[in-house]
Amino acid sequence: DTGVSQNPRHKITKRGQNVTFRCDPISEHNRLYWYRQTLGQGPEFLTYFQNEAQLEKSRLLSDRFSAERPKGSFSTLEIQRTEQGDSAMYLCASSMTGLETQYFGPGTRLLVL
Amino acid sequence: RKEVEQDPGPFNVPEGATVAFNCTYSNSASQSFFWYRQDCRKEPKLLMSVYSSGNEDGRFTAQLNRASQYISLLIRDSKLSDSATYLCVVSAGFQKLVFGTGTRLLVSP
DSSP states (O other), X not given: OOSOEEEOSEEEEOTTOOEEEEEEOOTTOOEEEEEEEOTTSOOEEEEEEXXXXXXXXXXXXXXXXXXXXXXXXXXXXXXXXXXXXXXXXXXXXXXXXXXXXXXXXXOEEEEEO | OOSEEEOOOOEEEETTOOEEEEEEEOOXXXXXXXXXXXXXXXXXXXXXXOOTTXXXXXXXXXXXXXXXXXXEEEEOSOOGGGOEEEEEEEESSSSOEEEOOOEEEEEEO
């Protein structure tokens, strides 16, 4: 399967714990995006990378959130000191420069107790 | 006001019916327009891009009215497998996508 992959698919954690999610984009795609989706809403943009450079961050990305893409391939999204309001589906997407279509991974579903 | 507005539905239609969804967007700088489909607990998948001239893909027709900042999707001859949430999406460049809340479609036998 050469699509976008995300791990883990599900994560249950207690409030105050740190969590880290991984996204592996389609191999030739140089752009990588993170979105968050809560129940009954469409996905909301969090941040985006072109190669290893993080070029845009949403105001939704508080200082408890950090994303990296160290070698321009896979990316990680870390949430520190999780809160119940962080419970959501975290979606990763990738695309190639010059092409509009973003391809989404299956998402990581986070539940903070 | 949300940047992309859609009627959340649900739209309940019988098999074979024609159904239309609309959405409006507020950012006049938007350059790219899409409809994505999302099945329950799955990721969004691109259904079709939307162009000013209108475009058709089988039973699906999308229209864009830039002057009114309005996008539509028409589904003809609905199938049970069309049951899903349809997300209206705009982009101001090859960067972030801005999604509507989605319109839920339920096609019944």
